Amino acid sequence: MIGRREDGQDQFFYAFDLDKVVPPDHLVRQIDSVLDLSWVHKELAPYYSHTGRPSIDPVLMIRMLIVGYVFAIRSERRICAEVQVNLAYRWFCKLGIEDKIPDHSVFCRARHERFRESDALRRVFEGVVARCIAVGLVGGEGFSIDASLIKADVDKKKRVPGDRPIAWPKAEEASHAVREYLAALDAAGRDEENNRGNDGDASDGGSRRKAPKEVSLTDPQATWVARPGVDPFFAYDANYLIDNKVGIIIDAEGTRANRVAEIAVTQTMMDRVRRRFGLRPQKLAGDSVYGAVRLLKWLVDCKITPHVPVWDKSARSDGTFSRADFVFDQKRNVYICPGGAELTSTGNIDQGHIVYYRASKNDCSSCSLKPKCTTAVVRKVTRDVNEEVRDRVRALANTEAFEQSRRERKKVEMRFAHMKRIL
Secondary structure, three states: OOOOOOOOOOOOOOOOOHHHHHOOOOOOHHHHHHHHOHHHHHHHHOOOOOOOOOOOOHHHHHHHHHHHOOOOOOHHHHHHHHHHOHHHHHHOOOOOOOOOOOOOOOHHHHHOOHHHHHHHHHHHHHHHHHHHOOOOOOOOEEEEEEEEEOOOOOOOEEEOOOOOOOOOOOOOOOOHHHHHHHHHHHHHHHHHHHHOOOOOOOOOOOOOOOOOEEEEEOOOEEEEEEOOOOOEEEEEEEEEEEEOOOOOOOEEEEEOOOHHHOOOOOOOOOOOHOOOOHHOEEEOOHHHHOHHHHHHHHHHHHEEEEOOOOOOOOOOOOOOOHHOOEEEEEEEEEEEOOOOOEEEEEOEEOOEEEEEEEOOHHEEEEHOOOHOOOOOOOOEEEOOHHHHHHHHHHHHOOOHHHHHHHOHHHHHHHHHHHHHHHH
């Protein structure tokens, strides 16, 4: 016969052991068995006041963030709601059945203050990477680098052209993002003053700061991205450095969406991985964005083989001769044009890295190939002072090792897809 639950008074006392309700094979138990956060309190102690009310335990916040990442919970507000009702999450966060869940706003404050100032979240990340290395998931022989655009959480209508003066609010009235942006502008201005005092310091390649096309009044450090066929938007770059063996992310960094920043952060991440884990790969794979000669030379100097397409815009689409049609004579330091004439250089270096080779007026004026060469009085060809490095990297493009790196580099795209589609 069908059973019925008797209506009666609730039980007065309950004996409840949270540890017994979490299955032995649950993922949170596996993570907890290898997670060590014993260093967090000592690391963050200088960033807390010695007086006042007790704050939210930083270890609890880190554990809740791990729950959000592992189980694809997309917002901190939602993390708090899930930990409130999920017993396994409560167990992992070391919360009792009656313990109160912190408000979602504490995560925002912690990110902008203690976690950021102390680099605590990077310490957690590096701890995970160290575990992966210890169990053999990281090969250390080949790395891949890439960046992916992350839309900034701003209203793109609240923007102004970057070449116009902007009346920013006073520091005490400005948002955190605006204060950081203004501080960055001040620092950049001081750097430019120092460079001018050092005769420009030609080692920077002659780079000059250009005004951004658009500036967000909400988050000024976000970059305005305009691409064909896509509505423009403000964005940042998420930069990943992965090990090619199984695709473990061994370093990550957020930057402005800027090609120069992507190149610079590559060196930062490679150096950090070397210092932190003692890893120096034999090869680095990347797309053509990372084919700038400055980065290629740095890799070659570090004895790391660049499996990267060379960034080269010398090809012409109008049917006239490109630089590749000219032959460089290394011993004589001249270019030989398709008509057999020589292009010579004065040796002057422009913008810190460009050498110009020019043909003579007599050779060009009497050449039957001039209509296919140039409309100018004489033809000139540019060469980078580190062109030999570029030539060495170009030669690698036809090797099997290069093709293997191209295939392995696709793993970094999978990591971006995981971040954007699941997290």
